[in-house]
Each structure stands twice: as C-alpha cells, then as structure tokens.
Amino acid sequence: MAKIQQLDAHVANLIAAGEVVERPASVVKELMENAIDAGARALTVEIQNGGMSLIRLTDNGSGIPPEQAETAFLRHATSKLRTARDLDAIATLGFRGEALAAIAAVSRIELLTRTADAPLGISLLLEGGALRLREESGCPQGTTLLVRDLFFNTPARLKFMKRDAAEGAAVFSVVQKAALAHPELSIKFLRDGKQELLTPGDGKLSSVLYSVFGRDLAVGFTELQTVGEEVTVEGFVSLPACCRGTRGYQHFILNGRPIRSRLLMAAVEEAYKNQKMVGKFPACVLHLSVRPSTVDVNVHPAKTEVKFVSERKIFDVVYYAVLSALDAEGRHPPLEMKKPKRETAPPPLPNVPSAGGVQSMTTQQLRDGAPALSVRAAPLAIPTVTVQTELSLPKAEPRIAPPIPREEVPTKPPEDRPPRMTEPAPVRAEMPPESELLAEVSEERPWRIVGEVQATYIIVEQGEEIHFIDKHAAHERMHFDRMQKEDYVPMAQSLLEPIIFSLPPEERAVLLQQQPLLEDFGFSIEAFGGDALILRQLPSELLPAQAEEMLSELAEAFSQGARAKMELRERILHSVACKAAIKGGSKSAPEELLLVAEEVMSGAVKYCPHGRPVAVTLSRAQLERRFGRA
Ligand code: ADP
Ligand code: MG
Secondary structure, eight states, X not given: OOOOOOOOHHHHHHHHHHHHOSSHHHHHHHHHHHHHHTTOSEEEEEEXXXXXXXXXXXXXXXXXXXXXTXXXXXXXXXXXXXXXXXXXXXXXXXXXXXXXXXXXXXXXXXXXXXXXXXXXXXXXXXXXXXXXXXXXXXXXXXXXXXXXXXXXXXXXXXXXXXXXXXXXXXXXXXXXXXXXXXXXSEEEEEETTEEEEEOOOSSOHHHHHHHHHHHHHHTTEEEEEEEOSSEEEEEEEEOGGXXXXXXXXXXXXXXXXXXXXXXXXXXXXXXXXXXXXXXOXXXXXXXXXXXXGGEEOTTSTTSOBOEESOHHHHHHHHHHHHHHHHHHOOEEOBOOOSOOOOOXXXXXXXXXXXXXXXXXXXXXXXXXXXXXXXXXXXXXOOOOOOOOSSXXXXXXXXXXXXXXXXXXXXXXXXXXXXXXOOSSOOOOOOOTTTGGGSEEOOTTSOOEEEEEETTTEEEEEETTEEEEEEHHHHHHHHHHHHHHSTTOOOOEEEEEEEEEEEOOHHHHHHHHHTHHHHHHTTOEEEEXXXXXXXXEEEETTSOHHHHXXXXXXXXXXXXXXXXXXXXXHHHHHHHHHHHHSOXXXXXXXXXXXXXXXXXXXXXXXXXXXXXXXXXXXXXXXXXXXXXXXO
C-alpha cells in the first residue's frame, strides 16, 4: 500500500476547485458574493465568450489591504470566520475561505485592489495559483478581479463546458439572482461588450423586477409582505394569468442569499392551485428572513440549498402569504393589444424537480393536516342552462348599478377563511407608470352591462374601462367555489328513467371502485351486467344528457392515476362545474348574465378552475393609443 501523505497545496486547491468552480457561473457567483461581503454599492460584471476567456468583476467595496492581498488566495483564508462558534451566526455570504484559492488554481488571475486608507493599491498576477507578479499601483478604492482562461490547466474540466452561449446564459442567471437579492446594489452586466442588465440600486425590489424581467412581465406581478413569527416574507408573485411556461422565473432569497428550495416552490405553487393553467408555473421573487440559527446553509458546497428547522411552519407562512396576495388582487389581466413577445426564459435551474415531484411532495407530505385550501365561495343558486328564444338585454336605458351594498356582496364569512398569518395585510403592488393597463375592480365603482357578444362574452363598462367577461369561465368558477366549500352537500336528483350505458372494462371497473366517492357527490351507479352500468342518481347541477360523457371522463381521469381522495374530489368538482356552467356559444337569460357579471365585478370570481382569467380589461387609454388619439 502507498504511504499516507498530506496533499501539497496545489493538488488540494485543484480538488477544492472541483467543488467550488464548476463553470464560469460559479466563479461569478463567488466573486459577486465577495464584493457584496466587502460592502460594495455598485458592481460591474463583464464576461467574454461565456466567461471562458474572461470574467471581470469590479466593485467599490472595502478593497483588500496590501499586506493581505496574497493571503486571500490561500486555501481556508478568510476574514469572515474565526471560530467554530461563528459558524452558527454567519451573516456574510462567503465563509469557507476557499473560493479565491480554488479559482486561482484553475485560471490566470489579475487582482487590483485598494482600501480607503492606503495611498496606493496593489496588483497581483497569478497563474494556476502561483504568484507571477506583485506591484503597487494606483487605482480607485475597491477591487477588480480578472479571471482569464478558466480551466486552462485542467483539460478534463474544460471538456465539460457547454457552448459559450449556454455558459453565458448561466452567468446571466447568477447575476440576475444577485440583483434580485440585492436591490440596494447597482449591478451592471456586460456580455461580450453588450450591456444586458443595469439595476439602479435604489433599494426597491420593484425596480429590480423591472430591470430583470422587463416591463411586460413586471406588470403581471403583485406585491406581498407577511411578518410571521418565524419568518418574514416579502416580494412579488405573478398573477395567475401571468404564470410562465417554466419554473425558471421562481426566485427565493433567504437572508440575502439566493437559494433553491423545493419546500418553497411547493408552498408557492400550492397557493395557485385551481387558479392557474396546467403546465404553467408561477413566477416569484420572494425574500425570506429568518434567524440564522433556524436554517442550516452548510448542506451544499455551493450553499444554494438550505434546510429549515421547521419546514411545516415556513411552508404555511409562504403558502398563506401568496394565497392572500392573490386573493386581494382585484385586477383583471389587460387585453393584449399587440402581439405578445416571444418568451425568452432564462435557462432552467439545474436539479429542479419535475412538476410531479413537487406536486406529490406538496400534497402528500406537506399539506397533510394543514387547513384545507379555501377558495372564495359564491353561495348563489344560479339556474342551469335555460335556452331562451330571444335575448332581451337592457339597451335603451343603460343600467348603472349602484354600489353593491356590503351585505349583498357574496363572499365567504370571515370564519370560513383560512387562518391568516399575515400581519400586516399584504401590500398592493406599486407599479407606477403601467398601472393604467390594468383595471382595479372595485365594488364602489358603478358599472353597466353593455351587452353580450358571440353568445360568449359579456361586455361591461366601468368608468374608463371595458371588461370582457367569459361567461362560461366565470360561471364555472362560481359552481366550483360553491362545491369546493367543505360543508357543501351535493343535491342528488333521482332519475325517473335510470340511464344505462357501457364503458370499456377498465373504465367501468375504475368507476365501480370509486363508487363511495361518487356517491358523496350525488352519483349512484351500479354494475348492470356485461360492460354496462346503470346510473340512478346524479348531482342536481348536471343534466341527465351530460351524465354519460362526464362519467366516462372521470373514469379516464381516475385510471390515469388520480388516486388520492383530494385529487379525485377535485376532478369531480372540475367536471361538474364545467358541465353545469352556462355554455359559451349558447344564449343565456339576461338574469344569468347579470348574476355572472355581478360575481365577477365584485371580485369574488377571478379565474376559472383551470386558471384561465374570467375577464380581461381594455382601457380607454389603450383604445385611444390604438386610434392615435393619445
Ligand atoms: P471567503 O469569501 O469565504 O472568505 P474567499 O476565498 O472568497 O473566501 O475570499 C478570501 C478573502 O479575500 C475574503 O475573506 C476577503 O477578506 C477577501 N476578499 C475577497 N474578495 C474581496 C473583495 N472583492 N473585496 C474585498 N475583500 C475581498
Ligand atoms: Mg468568498
């Protein structure tokens, strides 16, 4: 056996580099963290060729004292940690004292730095970790680090690098995350000489949101703030209609540090349940603050994964914070007047669990025992489809609805609502110049139904705004909310003539298996020999003619794996609500239209159970711009 020997410093650094320095993005992350720890107010990140040939980071932080410049490149050299006890109360971003040594080991580095009290700065040149040059040099206060030719001496690592564009995108994503984490910093990012990001550093998260996401996306966010016992949460979440096609827009910042957390993703996504479209993901920028001792950041070398001591509590605070922010949001999405731009998503985060992963964790582990998701209920008995021969809308005398008196506003009584952890109440987004695009629907503002078009959309005028209500989507939501209420008991109607129908054997078997659950919802089915089933009762929301199709849909859903009771329940609710709602394309009685409009205008109904908006808003300003009047 070979003799046991201590590794020499160079080899040890290369090993450390393998952990800390995976790719240009990880270098940028470490260097930015150092600049932030050094108290910089402004920093510029510049890369060329995806960061492979050059990374330059300039900050106006404290600088490094001349006599310590070399020490900074030694392994486990840090100014941020002295004793083991310090580990429990880490306030700075870096603390392992490994980054500079590791980066230096695999690149050519130039350091230029000066502290406030030193008349001259110092410049160092290192190659593969070895000092090549040291000289005094005049420079502004702060630090510039230039990293050239990353992995020039580790060809094996070099082979793993992706195309420059992909590495550059990963760097950009790191810079964006840092910007979102630090609204107080002005961050500039240049890629191959082109400026791609500049944040003002005015301390406002909303400003960073605009810089990072652009105006079109930023207007689709709503602000929230919750002070809980264990955790404070503040930031922005996307409106359900503004969810994205990827999870790449979910940002979590814990005590100033961007982190990845399945727990937080699950908590946010759970709050959108039944409000967003399938396959869409909420976007968010959430800052969480907890006492450092309630979280272990030391679980992952790159320090992006954290472990909370009390996961359950954190989950609940985030979940309710998001839920109440969405609940408080009264705007309908704007009617797009121009073609929406093609979405260019940032690269997806590595190791992001699949939708299924999060979902199962959510429902099975986390939500168990938690108060059930409560949705605003619409305790209104809406008559089912009535086909009218002639639609008579109030046309001569436009109806101006008086402000709806409070007691008539059909919202749930307070005791039915989920316990609010929000203290104080969520703060509404301040989106200054663009707010004209979005309507604030308020009970105090009078409105009138202008009419119905395409037998589908109710047009409502309210002040400077014109709302288009999708009557089917809104009505579907109303049914869904009513049935979603925990104490809702479906009315079963017995059929004078039971319906006999056949289904493929598996579907038939699945339905029979779920008999008790179906019964809870007003269906009574039994086997009827061969492939056949007999239906004796159905929920009063449904017409007999709709029953067969719906049961077959349910059977399909069940056999596709909807197993958990909650999930089955939801499938049934979705189907019944959809079937029972008035149909787009068929005429409705004016009273029905009025009822639907009232629910939507009161703010009780916002999204259909599949997440489509129930109304969109066209503003007078939009129209005037379109006609060239403004
Ligand atoms: P760590 O950040 O874990 O302490 P690093 O290897 O990243 O370890 O940095 C080593 C030390 O170099 C830091 O503790 C800090 O004192 C100093 N340093 C690094 N970058 C900067 C910077 N941009 N400005 C001032 N000091 C810096
Ligand atoms: Mg560091």
